[in-house]
Structure formats: C-alpha cells, structure tokens
Amino acid sequence: MSVQPSAAQQAPRVKVPAGTTAGEAVLEAGLPSKGPDAVVVVRDAEGALRDLAWSPEADVEVEAVAASTEDGRSVIRHSAAHVLAQAVQQLHDEAKLGIGPPVRDGFYYDFDVAQPFTPEDLQALEKRMKQIIKSGQKFSRRKLESIEAARAELADEPYKLELVDLKSGSEDVDTSEVMEVGAGELTVYDNVDRHGEVVWGDLCRGPHVPHTRFIPAFKLMRVAAAYWRGDQNNQQLQRIYGTAWESKDKLDEHLELLAEAERRDHRRLGAELDLFSFPDEVGSGLPVFHPKGGIIRRAMEDYSRRRHEEAGYEFVYSPHITKGALFETSGHLDWYKDGMFPAMHLDEERDEDGEVRKPGQDYYLKPMNCPFHNLIYRSRGRSYRELPLRLFEFGSVYRYEKSGVVHGLTRVRGMTQDDAHIYCTPDQLQDELKSLLDFVLNLLRDFGLDDFYLELSTRNEEKYVGDDESWQIATEALREAAESSGLELVPDPGGAAFYGPKISVQAKDALGRTWQMSTIQVDYHLPDRFNLEYTAPDGSRQQPIKIHRALFGSIERFFGVLTEHYAGAFPAWLAPVQAVGIPIADEHLDHLHRVAKALRAKGIRVDIDGGDDRMQKKIRNHTTQKVPFLLLAGGKDVEADAVSFRFRDGTQINGVPVDSAVAALTRWVERRENSSPTAETFQTELA
Template sequence: MADGFSLFTDRSVVAMRVNGNLCDLAAEVMETDTVEPVTIDSPDGLNILRHSAAHVLAQAVQQVNPEAKLGIGPPVTDGFYYDFDVAENFTPEDLKVLQKTMDRIIRQGQRFVRRVVSDDEARAELANEPYKLELIGLKGGSTGDDNESVEVGGAELTIYDNVDPKTGETVWKDLCRGPHLPNTRMIGNGYSLMRVAAAYWRGSEKNPQLQRIYGTAWPSKDELREYQARLEEAAKRDHRRLGAELDLFSFPEELGSGLPVFHPRGGIIRNELESYSRKRHIEEGYSFVNTPHITKGHLYEISGHLDWYRDGMFPPMHIDAEYNDDGSVRKAGTDYYLKPMNCPMHNLIYKGTAHSYRDLPIRMFEFGTVYRYEKSGVVHGLTRVRGLTQDDAHIYCTQEDMKAELTRTLDFVLSLLKDYGLEDFYLELSTKDPEKFVGSDEVWEEATNTLAEVAAASGLELVPDPGGAAFYGPKISVQARDAIGRTWQMSTIQLDFNLPNLFELEYAAADGTRKRPVMIHRALFGSIERFFGVLTEHYAGSFPVWLSPVQVVAIPVAEEYAPYLEDVVAELKGYGVRAEIDRSDERMQKKIRNHTKAKVPFQLIAGEDDRANGAVSFRFRDGTQLNGVPVADAVARIRASIESREQVLTAWQD
C-alpha cells in the first residue's frame, strides 16, 4: 500500500487517477491499482488548481466577514467562482482585501485533508451553513446543476479540512467532493480575483440572490499575464462596444432585454451574410420555406416541446375566447405561443404533401425568427438574445441515405463557414440525456453511432458531450476557434428518428410500403445575431471587403478634385461597390482618421498628380499606401477583393 506522495516525485503532479477515478495525492493505493499522474498543467490539473483557489477564496471571505454564508465554488473555464450570502454587496475594494487575505493563506501552506462523513455528521459540523445543509440531501443524486457536483457529486459525502502545517489544527472546513492540491502553497501567485456578479442560489429566480466572486488561476504568473493579455484583446474586440462605435446595432431599452435592432450599416452586413448563404443553399439543392411567428400550443404538444422545453418559451397568449354579458365563457379560447424553433412547422409542410422515396431527400431551408425566454442573467449582446433568426434547415431522407446526407451536410457546413473566414474547427458529439429524451434506446444508439462515424470520417477532432443532446436526438456541434483562439459553437447537425414518428410523417417506399423518413436538423450560423457578433469579434470590426458596410471612401485633397473622384465613385457604384465620397468641411487628415476609425477597407485619395495621370492613391486600414494607381487598375483590384471575399488590412504586395 502506498500513496501518491511516495509514487510520484515530479513536483508538477498534483493529483492522480486511481482505476480511472480522480483522487488526492494523499489517497492510499494498492499494488493492483492502475495509477496515473495528473499534472497541474493538464485539464484535470487546472480544474483542481482552480477549485483549490476557490476554497481559499471562501476561507478568506469568512476570515474577513465571519457572518458570510457559503454557496458553492466550482472551477469553470479559465477560472473559478464562489457564491456567498452576505449582508452587503462586495466592492472592488473588498476584492483587493480578499486577495491579500488569500495571499497569506496560500503562503501558510495549509494542507487540504479529506474526510468521509455521514449525512448527520456533515449536518452537525455545518449547522451554520444553510446552503450546505440543503446540498447534503442531494448526495449522489442529480442536483440539476453540474457545478453543484463539486460538493455532493460522489457516492460518499466528504469534508475537506484546511490544516495548519505548524499546529496540525483545522483552521477552516468545507463540504466538498474534491480532489484538491496537497496544500495551499501550490496555488502559487498565478491567480487573481476578477469581478463580482449577482447569482440566484441554484440558478432559480425563486431562490435568494447571492454574491458571486469570479477569479482565475494558472500554474504560473507568466501564464496569468498571458491570460490577462488575452482578456484585454477580447475587450477590444467586444462586439457590443464595436457595434456602437461602428453604428451597426443597438439594444433600445424600450424594446426589452435581448431584443437587438440593426442599424443601416449593420443591416448591410446582415444582408450580405444572408444573401451569400441563400446563394450557396440554392446551389446545394435546398428549397426555401416560410413559417409564421406564432402558433397554437397544440403543435408543441405534438412535438413534445411543451413537455421538455416549456421553461425556454415565452408564456402563452390566450386568445379567441368569447364571453357572455355576465362575464361567463361562451366560447373557450386557445393558447398561442411565440415559436421557439421552426422544426414542427417544417414537419407540417412535409406532411401537407404525399411523398415517394423518389422525392427524397427533401431539404427545407428558412431564415426563421424564433423567440426564447432566456433568463435576464444570461442575455449577452448578440450572442445570447431572446429574439433570434436561425438559418434553419430540415432534411428528410431515407434511413439508407442518412449517412451520406449527413456527410454532405457536414461538408457543406464547413465549406460555408470557411467562406465567412472561420478556418479552425473541431467537433463535439452530444449524446442522450438519460432524464430528458423521447424514443427507444435502440434508436438513440443507431443515431449516435451514425453521427460518430460521420464525424470521425471528417478527420476533425471529436470531443464527447455526454448528456448534451436535445430530447429528440443526438447532435454534432461544429466548434470554431476565432482569431484570438477562443472557441465558439457554430453549426449544429442533429439526427432525429423521433419527431417524424410523433408527426406521423411518411413516404412511399420502393416496395410499396409506407415508411418514416429520417429527419436531420441543421442550423449553420446557429442564429444570424450570434454569428454576426462572433464575426465582429473575430475580425475586430475590420470585416473583409465583401462584408464591409462601406467598402470605399473617396477623399479629395481639395474641393476642386471632388468632381474627378465623383466619377471614380460612380464607376465603382456601377459595379455594385458600396462607395461614397467625403465632401465634408473637415480637413483631409481628419477625414482620413475618421474613416480609418470606421474601419473602411479602402480610402481613395486624389490630388493634382492623380487627376493629371488618371490615377488614385490607396490608403489602407493599417495606414499603408499605394500611390498613383491607374483608375482602371484600382477599380479592378477593388472588385477582385470583393469577389474573392478577401480580407484586406494592408497594402497589396505586387
């Protein structure tokens, strides 16, 4: 019998896997056990580092404010958080005090010591922690929140003591599943507290609102600085800020949360995104359909959405009721819902016509606006809205053809995303949620295996997402990395055997029998709004020429050269180029600064030499220039940049 301390001498090892299970280094292992090291820079190691930092934060909060009550403190992507019930909200000054307190705890090198306790023992020890007491009853069960599993997700209940290495006394304790670092000193100095937010206990607005402190933790100070630099760059690219600066879209308070409006310049970009998508879909054999924004609730009873998705839908509108003079009901009304998705309506279109196997596959496509009741705490710019337009397609095919159709769909999705400038992808396979699905296990297994085969054949990395599927079928999600390495979920492809059955969809097979089609759900952008926001950040507002709201601005050196440039602008407009001339009273250098700030791809400048030689001078977004370019060549190069969907930031190199 041994423990991880004696098995591993590498100081970067912070935990171990014993027979596949994550354990503290102090855990005892048998000679017959399979033991693997977990290093601090691995995904599991980073989570353990961040989880340990979250516990030190909680200890610091209760040192500073002994009356604070503890919520939960899980690791999250790039960091951690901990929730607290406190009498007064945390301030930025509080975070500075807490970070200094954490520094002292970390330098003490307190040991994290795991203890298994019974429910009654845990309740006795944590009698003053009401939120922990609530979690104790959830031991080993589904909490409804993955982050709560850091507390009670295991088969046994455990408490971690923070032990003073000098005295051996427990100085603080917390309910926790673990594992943790061996001691606080291993957290090092690569951590920082970031911000404060409000959060409802267990994510429900019916519960108390707590204060959530977010932090980040990395194996070294240098990695922390690199992360902070990435955050600074992300802030510069924030689509909400760029949307206002470039006059693309806004969020009027009069409309309500999560309901954006697109301004004329944003409308140009959106139209270009949609127009190119329509063109490619026509080439790919899709038929365009259109469906209404509201429907009787019965439609979503058939599809199952009212059973499984009701919380994500806006409340019903009860209409068409008739009343007698005394107020009694003469005719019962009907509940109508804003549609949260398009697929049930597309099923009705399919069902409205008899189909033969010769008709399949049928590929329906719609830019369909849907409405989802996102909680106010998660609404975020264009990337999480309540009114969104999906580029939604539903493909109906035979079971024999579904694999080929899925392969074709995935190839089309990746090709179109590349046309918009995204190049770096991996795939995620979302499988059945055992508590939220319709249909048989056999059908789910076949659908999941088929998607896995198609994903593997693409050659892209495939990452599992257990339990992440919608209730009617598994899905592949295309994850795209942007210009600064962040990952965004883009397209989804779902394979569905169940909705065709619920809607009793049929086609006449070659042998004369009636069969159910297989249904493929596919959203390429996800939503126009979200895709717009992602591209804005990917390009930092400097869109490729074909998407830029204004592609060319002509700037005369003096007013006398304006007529010459008017002719150049007219020629460009004749070819469909979005060109304009700046004849304002601003000085030329101010005009150049203004249009550079507006991220216009091409500024055409002309003075006496240019006019005399039938030429223009180019100024590019990065300030570089090309002088004396003949007008015919200038027009040709601008048109070529648009047609090739080129990203132009600097002067061309001949």
C-alpha cells in the same frame, strides 16, 4: 460560449507502492515539484484524481497530473477557492459559506454576508490570500465518520448542513455541489499551518494541491449576485469570481486575452460602428439592426441563399405565430414550454349576453420552424423520387430566455435561424449526412472560420421520446458521418434534444475561443408524430427520416461571433462601406466622384467624404470605422488619372491608375477575401 478540450497528453506514469504516498513516488521518479510542470495530483487506475498525500492499500500505477494540464489547473483553482473562503471568513467573520467549485478558466465561491462586497473588499481579500499562500498552509484531508458527525461539525454553516442533508436523503445533488459532498464518503479539507495547527477547514470532496504555495498566480475578478442552489426562491448570496494559473506568465496571458476580448466585445463595437442596438422600448434580447448592420446581415444572407440554391435547397416561408395544437403535435409544449413565450388566447366570440359562443384558443410565437416544414411536406403526397427533399428558411423564432442569460446578439429572445430540414430515405441518410457536414464546414470557412472540432450529443435518458432502436441508428449514423470528416469528435453525453441526437460544429475564433456553430440532428420521432410518408418503389407507404440543420445557428448570434472574430474589421466583401474617397482638397472631389461611379457600377459600396475636416482627420475617422479601402486623391492623382490606396494598418500605395484600382478592388471583393488588405497583399493584386 464553450471551450475546446485539449488534445490528450502523454502523462508520465508512476508506480506507487502500498504504504507510501503518491507524493513520495512522484518525488522518487524525479518528476517536477516546482514550476508550471509541477505534479499537483495523480489519477488512479479508475480515473479518479487523488491528492499526493494519498496512500494506496496495494501497489498501483498512477498517472501524474501536472499543473499545466486542464485537470491540474482545475485542482489549483479549487484550492484557490478554499483560500478565498478562508480569507473571507478571516476578514468577515459573520460570512457563511456556500459552494466554491472550479469553472472554466477560474473559480468562484458563494457567501452569505451582511453587506455586498466592494472593490476595496476584493483588494483586501487578494492581499490576505497572498499572505495565506505565502505561508505554505497544507491541505489535509480528513474523513467524517458519519452524517451526524458532519452535522455537529458544521452546525454554524447552514448551507453546508443543507448539502449534508441532501446527501443523506434522496434529492439529487448537482455537479458543483458534488465538489462539496462527494459521491461517497464525507470529507473535510483542513488548512494546516507550519506549526501543525488547523487554521481553517471546508467540507469538500477534493482533491487539492499539497499546500498553498502550489497556487503560484491568481487574481480576483469580480462580484456578482447568486441564488443558493440557483433557485431565485432561495437566499441571495454574494459570488466572488477569480482565476488561477500554473504561472504568472499564464495568468498575464489570460488577463491580456480578457482585455482583448473586451476590446472586441460585439456589444461595444455594435455601438461604435453603428451596426445595431437594443432599445429599451423594444425589450430585452430583441435587437434592431441599423443601416450598416443591415448591409452586413444582407450580405451574409445573400451569400448563404446563393450557396443553398447551388446545393439543391428549396426556399419556404412560415408565419411567426401558430395555434398551440401544432406544438402539441410536435411535442414542444410537453418538452420545451418553459423556453416559449406565454400563450395568447384569441378567437373567442361572445353573444350580447356575454356568453361564450365560440371558444378561444391559444396561439404561440414559434420557438422552432420544424413543425411548419412538416406541414409543408405533408401538404400532398410524396414519392421516393422527390427525396431527399431539402427545405430551407430564414425563419424568425422567439424563445423566452431568462433575463439573466440574455447577452447581446449571442443570447437573444428573437432570432432568425438559417433553418433547413431534409427528408430522406434510410438508404440516403448516410450520404446526406456526410454531404451536409461538408456543406456546413465549407460555408463556415467561406466566412473565415476554419478551426473546428465536432461534438456528438447523445440521448438524455430522462428527457427523450422514441424507441431505443431508432435512437441507436440515428446516433451511429451521426457518429460515422462525423468520423469520416477527419475532425476531432468529442462526446456530449445527454446533450441531445428530446427527439434525436445531434452533431454540433464547434468553431474557434481569432482569440482561440470556441463557439457552437452549426447543428445537425437526426429525427425519427417527428415524422412519426406528423404521419409523414412517401411512396416507395414497391408502392408501399414508408416514413421518411428527418434531418434538422441550422448552419449559422442564428443570424444574430453568427453576426456577434463574426464581429468579435474580426474585431469589427469585417472582410471587404462583408464591410458595410467597402471604400471611402478622401480628397486632399475640394477641387479633387469631381475626380473621386468619377472613381466612385466606376466602383458602384461594379457593385462596390463606396462613399465620398467631402466634409470640412482636414484630410488626416478624415483618414483617422474612417480607419476607426474600419473601412478596408481609403482612396486618396490630390493634384498629381487627378493629373495622372490615378488614386492612392490607404489601408487599415496604415500602409499605403500611391499613384495607382484608376482602371487598375477599380479592377483590383473589385477582384478582392468578388473572391470574398477574408484577410484585411495591406500594401503588401494588395500590391500583389495590382501586379
């Protein structure tokens, strides 16, 4: 999952005269020094964040960065990571330091320690951190004069020494490691107590808050194993995760959001609602859908199929496995092999002496559907009159995700993509992209997601094929289509696939979390590699442009996102059981069976609970199972040929004539109402 960037804020600008500090200028300008809006760092004219102790050599105008901004929170979190490391080394003096960058909503720090940290250790570390923060230690930046000086000072920190050596050499340093060594000079941040004594220090680029009291609210969250520099061949370290915010209220809000996210966790709800499971016998990242989950999935797919038919797509099917030569042609074996399952060597034939009579060949489970669609396109000659040709498939693909990143339905090894490939002429490209983006957004809205922004992923300069001109044309075509949508467009430099740039739709769920949903890619490369052609109006043979499009991304992932978005209380049109009849007594069962028959005739999925439990327990059971409509019947209802409605929120409408009840419930489902029915909203339906 990703996070939507906040809208740009109009940060106050401050002039910092030469020879004075940014902090003095901020104070002189009357900007806050306490509370959530306290200025913690400034941004200089080149866009770099600077400590408030920074003193420019010439007059300069800077932007004040408040604690409540994303940049301000990041600085607070990195400062909290230093406090954590100080606390660890004070309580575990043998601990060696890894790295400690800020991350989304928090921070972490890696340590080499003799024994894994326990929950009791985290409590002790939190207590020590609070003492450090309360003492008001100053973060003081100090430049190291040379690589040799750094090596001497860090002689007892082997992992820091490695980073220093990397900086002095030619090996690349990743983003988190840059927090330690920086891109230019080497610096240390000392923690200085109120007596002016240095009590701890860490190799770090910075910046940091002025002192520890600028860390008003934090919490240590958990411990995990981590490998040094992310390489499993390296030493395993202990990683402590924490979170830090500009106020206690914001921390509490974040912790409540995490608690709600845990309650909505699709893995938990999948088991509670009997939707899907991950049997050990099948394998990691390979879900099976139970009958109730199967109903939801079928409803999702059926509606998607209907919309695609209306939009002029043609349905195709392709096998799950293919000869490796196909992926050699597409380039996937060059660029994507690490993400594919290993080859199966088949078809070899030997004679009675064991000599190879016919060599075998490698077959692969497909990670993508697109090469198969190219073969369908190429199966016969094509005319410009057939274009745009829109091919669509619910195609199952398999990707070898590492076990550490497999996560429920949202990161699986076997998935079904709602995959489309559109072949068009250059003149059709822009209109096709705009209509395609409109189609994608409207279909997502139909499922109840309606808060979007777009990401434009551009070429990775170290991993691409094709020429500069086609990449530029493709990128600008996507940019124009995205901008015409009116949605915010956020750059994602280097995020494109090897064959073409991409727009991705980022959708916000009910908890404000952002998920990557649909993707649209423009591809000049694969049509060239597969020699795809069409006959132009002048009789010449031309190469089509290919658009790749996955709308849900994968059915499995979209299912997981919707489960959490609705907290398992799916809209009635998707709910596996849309209504349950509950009699007050057994003699009312026949009446409810007649109601159920009328509902089934309208396509409504309805059950009757004729079990031995008391009515109130049945209501609790089916409310827990998040059934949208409970139909209650007692003697008065039977006599009046009516039913009473009970809803998920506990509200109720009594004595609704059966014909009106059936018609209203059917209308609610057929129009794909995504809100959960209540007595108030459904009363309007009955009016």
